[in-house]
Amino acid sequence: MGSPVTLYYFDGRGRGEVIRWILHAAGQNFKDERVDHAEWVKNPQMKTKSPLGQLPYIEVNGKTLGQSHAIGRYLARQHGLAGKDAWEEAEVDALVDFTEDIYKGWINWLHAKMENDPKVDDIRKQFLTADIVPYLQQYETILGRNKSGYLVGQGPTWADFTAVGFLDELVLMDQSILTSHPELQEYVDRVHNLKGIKEWLAKRQKTEF
Amino acid sequence: MPEKIVLRYFNVRGRAEVARWILAYAGQDYLDDRVEGPQSTQWKELKDKTPFGQLPVLEVDGKMLAQSRTIGRYLAHKYGLAGTSKWEHAQVDSIVDYIDEIDNCRVKYIQACMKRSDDVENVKATFLQKEVVPYLQKLENLLGGGKSYFCGDEPTWADFAVVIFLDEVASMSSDALAPYENLRALSERTHSLKGIKEYLSKRPATKF
Ligand SMILES: N[C@@H](CCC(=O)N[C@@H](CS)C(=O)NCC(=O)O)C(=O)O
Ligand SMILES: N[C@@H](CCC(=O)N[C@@H](CS)C(=O)NCC(=O)O)C(=O)O
Numbered sequence: 001m002g003s004p005v006t007l008y009y010f011d012g013r014g015r016g017e018v019i020r021w022i023l024h025a026a027g028q029n030f031k032d033e034r035v036d037h038a039e040w041v042k043n044p045q046m047k048t049k050s051p052l053g054q055l056p057y058i059e060v061n062g063k064t065l066g067q068s069h070a071i072g073r074y075l076a077r078q079h080g081l082a083g084k085d086a087w088e089e090a091e092v093d094a095l096v097d098f099t100e101d102i103y104k105g106w107i108n109w110l111h112a113k114m115e116n117d118p119k120v121d122d123i124r125k126q127f128l129t130a131d132i133v134p135y136l137q138q139y140e141t142i143l144g145r146n147k148s149g150y151l152v153g154q155g156p157t158w159a160d161f162t163a164v165g166f167l168d169e170l171v172l173m174d175q176s177i178l179t180s181h182p183e184l185q186e187y188v189d190r191v192h193n194l195k196g197i198k199e200w201l202a203k204r205q206k207t208e209f
Numbered sequence: 210m211p212e213k214i215v216l217r218y219f220n221v222r223g224r225a226e227v228a229r230w231i232l233a234y235a236g237q238d239y240l241d242d243r244v245e246g247p248q249s250t251q252w253k254e255l256k257d258k259t260p261f262g263q264l265p266v267l268e269v270d271g272k273m274l275a276q277s278r279t280i281g282r283y284l285a286h287k288y289g290l291a292g293t294s295k296w297e298h299a300q301v302d303s304i305v306d307y308i309d310e311i312d313n314c315r316v317k318y319i320q321a322c323m324k325r326s327d328d329v330e331n332v333k334a335t336f337l338q339k340e341v342v343p344y345l346q347k348l349e350n351l352l353g354g355g356k357s358y359f360c361g362d363e364p365t366w367a368d369f370a371v372v373i374f375l376d377e378v379a380s381m382s383s384d385a386l387a388p389y390e391n392l393r394a395l396s397e398r399t400h401s402l403k404g405i406k407e408y409l410s411k412r413p414a415t416k417f
Contacts, residue, residue: 051303069306087272089283093278093283094279138261
């Protein structure tokens with residue numbers, strides 16, 4: 001097992017959730033520190049303590065590391081959730097980046113929604129009916145080709161966690177989004193039922209995003 | 210048989226430049242394949258054969274890898290440019306992602322330029338005077354304490370990613386880097402590395 005880890009993030013899923021999934025799936029104890037947003041804004045010291053002035057970051061042995069994917073990769077490689085050789089690790093990374101490309105579209109919608117942007121409905125529609133389409137197709141193609149039930153190699157990797165974490169957000173936007181994608185629905189269920197993830201999902205506190 | 214490596218991208222620096230620097234520094238023979246623009250038939254025919262319908266793509270003995278930072282990381286590990294411990298690998302990744310974040314912001318300026326938008330000057334000013342500032346300041350501080358490179362005495366691909374970005378900023382405004390002494394020294398040091406220096410003197414001149 002690795003050294004004790006503290007994760008600092010706001011009280012939401014956001015960019016902290018993939019890190020939580022990795023640690024829960026690995027069965028590693030960690031401190032899931034939830035930073036109060038108002039406190040973060042008002043107290044500049046909190047920003048100074050973080051390595052890049054942002055959340056999430058982790059603290060391990062008194063040292064800090066920022067950027068959600070750098071953290072995710074570091075922990076996933078430590079716990080056998082990142083592919084079995086250099087090429088598989090790269091395939092995992094490519095899928096994480098692929099999901100990140102479309103996750104940015106989701107963030108764009110979230111900002112529009114939070115700022116009461118008058119165009120929010122158009123943004124939502126464009127996102128759900130056009131932008132995500134090639135991404136869902138790509139996940140289906142890869143799962144169809146790979147046959148193990150996961151995106152890379154023979155078992156779950158953190159690329160599955162970022163993909164399913166993203167699909168979860170889509171379902172929250174539109175309950176029926178996966179109805180026409182039964183393979184993706186099965187995939188989501190498979191990942192949700194993994195040891196560690198399942199227990200986490202059953203007990204995690206509900207947050208808006 | 211030596212590996213056959215092809216890096217495929219459009220004829221711009223953009224998202225392939227960090228891979229080109231890594232390969233140049235490593236002294237690795239490779240084909241720097243520059244495909245015709247996104248509207249070309251050459252690209253239309255190639256697009257469906259790439260993993261995600263996008264460039265850059267790295268081909269190693271016929272196997273394809275997509276996503277610029279994934280390509281960079283794969284090559285950096287292969288050639289010893291990713292730091293020397295797991296923790297260093299992670300710190301390097303973190304700097305690369307931090308740079309990517311602000312570089313995505315710069316893309317707004319490139320898009321404005323390409324559309325010949327009336328707004329170009331505004332977009333540029335917002336980027337240089339506001340958006341980029343906390344990033345440059347943070348990176349300047351990370352290099353404090355007399356460090357030659359982000360990980361100490363030896364370069365990593367995080368240095369390449371940062372310097373490539375700094376070059377783009379400097380090309381937008383020649384004095385934008387004036388307040389950042391450590392970053393300017395890093396640029397100079399990195400530009401004169403063996404392999405990089407030769408690459409820079411012969412790389413095709415492109416606008417982006
Ligand atoms: N690319 C970074 C993005 C980090 C980021 O944007 N963090 C936001 C929250 S999701 C933040 O810290 N916002 C507060 C602030 O910047 O003061 C990552 O993946 O970790
Ligand atoms: N996140 C990807 C983005 C790749 C990307 O956006 N590529 C653009 C060029 S910079 C492209 O292939 N455009 C042509 C197209 O989509 O048809 C990466 O970093 O590699």
